[in-house]
Amino acid sequence: MKHLLAAVMALAEDLSLETVLQRVVESACQLVDAQYGALGVAGEDGTSLSHFITVGIDEEEHHRIGDLPTGHGVLGLLLREPVALRLNPLSGHADAHGFPPNHPPMQSFLGVPIRVRGAVFGSLYLTEKKGGGSFTVRDEEFVTTLAAAAGVAIQNARLFEAMRRREQWLQASMELSMRLPSKSQDPRDLIVDHALAPSGAALAVFATPAQDGMIARCEAAAGERAGEIVRQSVPVSLTVLHSVLETGKPVLCEAADLVDPEKAEGLGAALVARLSPRGGEPSLLVLCRAPGADGFHPVDLDMAEIFCTHASLTMELAQGQRLREQLVLFADRDRIARDLHDVVIQRLFAAGLSLQSLRRYTMEDSAQERITDVTRELDEAIRELRDTIYSLRADAQEEVLSSRIVRAVQEGTRASAFTPRLEISGPIDSDVPDKVAEHLLAVIREGLSNAVRHSDADHIEVAVAAIDNRVRLAIKDNGRGFAHPLRRSGLANLEQRAEELHGTLDLKSAPGKGTSLVWTVPLA
Structure with a gap:
């Protein structure tokens, strides 16, 4: 009885399920002087073994024997009929199937089912009582009592394992929630x-x-x-x-x-x-x-x-x-656009007027031409700055069209080895309605796709302008060109989009001379 109590106490020393199962087998062997012991864990179907833990057979013997049992013969009988079983000789039972090659001989046998909360968890198998002879009724009682204690210990180990799993999941969930990804982290x-x-x-x-x-x-x-x-x-x-x-x-x-x-x-x-x-x-x-x-x-x-x-x-x-960062970006763009409009453009305009006033101080043709050229450059700079202001002004609630155009061009030419030239002019962000904008972006993507994939071009120009109550898109490349351009289904789609908005598509291309696409539709 003292040995039984010691065996039961040993089961409570660790809450790891694998350790508990190993100690159950070791304690059972010590309790009834068995040379070999094993614990088979029932699989999900309840008729086969998913795990098999042994005592008394070393690694070398395991290797020589081969695969572990899966629940055939007498071992499976205890799963199908979970009652204690004592045999001597083991081979004399009708369900005995013999042993695989290199398996040590075994005569005496004691098998006891292990239940956890009323359900069969597996079975204890003990063989070869030391000193010879058979396992006794007292041995069966001791092992049955140990199996009952083992059922409680296994349940506790399962609960501990479940608690540990929950803790790991919750820890991972908390860390995930706290690690708000930066721009570089998806x-x-x-x-x-x-x-x-x-x-x-x-x-x-x-x-x-x-x-x-x-x-x-x-x-x-x-x-x-x-x-x-x-x-x-x-x-x-x-x-x-x-x-x-x-x-x-x-x-x-x-x-x-x-x-x-x-x-x-x-x-x-x-x-x-x-x-x-x-x-x-x-x-x-x-x-x-x-x-x-x-x-x-x-x-x-x-x-x-x-x-x-x-x-x-x-x-x-x-x-x-990301939305907050975008709002900050939009606010910064508004500030830059305001500074450009209120300060830089005004200074350039004043400089242009001052330059024009110089005409009365000289009548030389070369000087007059130079003044005209510089004035024209200042006017061009002012126009480009205004275009930049239009592209910088943003609605705080959504991405502006000019930004979407820039992104569409970047994405459409990502596979190319060069950067296209992009020009945006006019009130693109404020005057182009949503329906026209969606068609415009689709045409940009399709037009660039054709230019990048089919033309072998190394230079592409994209110009988008909102002027005279119309939006005009021009895409030009220096690629190989092609004959009968509108026979291509993708380009025919561009013409269909223009017609849907009561606009036009002008497509010019010839072999070896590149391609020019001009897509124009009314804004209203």
């Missing part, structure tokens, strides 16, 4: 980085589902194979995707059930959760464990949902920060 990268450790995943992916729901684009990834899939579009299971997006609840599955088997190679269990920032489209957080690793715990399912709530908040805060 919040999506922060999300996958912080999700990796608490989930125990080998791969964390931030994905955005396409409109048709059949493809998800991997926007950010962390962990193994992250570099292979980031910025890739992957077909996904509609069943899983719809369940997550419609219910908002995380879903557990296998990676092979989520994506194509080829894409799922090297991945095991998967957890898919939804992120729903206000004012944005829903996204997905996908966590995958390595093949053969334990599946996700129910706690992971609950905490992933909480983590995604914090992640969505982080995305909202990042968006808010």
Whole structure:
């Protein structure tokens, strides 16, 4: 009895589940003088073994024996019929299947089920009673009592493990919320980085589902194979995707059930959760464990949902920060525009008038011509400054059209090795209505796309002007040109856009002579 109490006390010395299971087997062997002991943990189906912890067999013997048991024969019988079982010889039972090669011989056997809160957790297997003979009824009683205590210890270890998991998830959520990304940090990268450790995943992916729901684009990834899939579009299971997006609840599955088997190679269990920032489209957080690793715990399912709530908040805060920075930028632009208008232009204008007054002091033709040239340059400088003022003036609530034009030109020529020349003139930001602006931006993108991808040009000029109640876009390149330009579908679309707004498209191109595109539409 003293040994039994010592064994029970030993189970309470550590709250790590793996340590508790190891001590259960060691204590059982000591308690009944068994040479070999093992604890088999029941799998999710309840009829097979997912883990097998042994005592008495060293690493070399394990290697010679090969794979661990999975629940066949007498070992599986205790899962199907969870009652204590004593045998001698072990091979005499009808369910005995024998031993694999290099397995040590075993005659006497004692098996006892372990229950946790009434459900079968696994079984204790003890063999080869030291000194020979069979395990006794007293041995069975002792091990049954130890198994009951083990059930309590395992439950406590599970609770501790769940608490530890929750703590890790909450810590990651708090750190994520506190680390508001700077300009150089994408919040999506922060999300996958912080999700990796608490989930125990080998791969964390931030994905955005396409409109048709059949493809998800991997926007950010962390962990193994992250570099292979980031910025890739992957077909996904509609069943899983719809369940997550419609219910908002995380879903557990296998990676092979989520994506194509080829894409799922090297991945095991998967957890898919939804992120729903206000004012944005829903996204997905996908966590995958390595093949053969334990599946996700129910706690992971609950905490992933909480983590995604914090992640969505982080995305909202990042968006808010960007908007605040944009407001500061707009205010600074207004100040610069005001200074340019009130100070610089007035000084240039005064300088031009003073220069004109010099004409009466000289009648030489060369001097008169020089005064005319300098005056013309001053007028040009004033015009360019006014254009700059127009592009700097901004509505505090949204990005102005001139800024969107600049961004469209930058994005449209990002793949080229040169920088295009851009000129914006007239009241672009104040006079161009939204409908015309959207068509204008689309034409800029399409026109630049053709110039960059098809013309082999090394110089492109883009000019946008709002004048005489019309907006005029001109795109010129020095590329190879082409015959029958409007036969191209993209360019035909530009003509259709002009006609829709009661405007015109003038397109001139010839092989070897570049291309000139002029798109003009009325503002009203």
